[in-house]
Amino acid sequence: MRLTHISAAVWLLISVGVTIVYAAEPSQPSPSVVISVAEDGMQRATITLDSYSYSPNHLIVETGKPVELMLTSVTTLIPHNFIIKDPAGNLSVEQDVSAGKTVIIRFTPTQPGIFPIYCDKRLWPLPSHRDKGMEGTLEVR
């Protein structure tokens, strides 16, 4: 490789790196995911739990079909949970996820609607994880 090629490659790497950092930096857009229905009828997705976020954090599913979520914590110390509470009582999910652990949960949404997802852990007197941005949305269509 000639020197010009090398410097071009370095320049490319640097500009790609800068682009990625820039894109990830300001006001993180909430990634939304339409969860597809597998052949067995299950709507499967993997959610990464970090301090203090779910990724993706906007899940779109179909009514009346089972949902299977693999909740994967990538934290080394801080425990989190995954809560979905429908005020009307049609949907109630509450799952603890210890640091670094993976848990699979299953539920079937029976009513369309938009339901908040959140982590209610907190280290008193600090704000709850939800207040620090650990929240999302389950959209049942």
Ligand SMILES: [Cu+2]
């Ligand atoms: Cu949390």
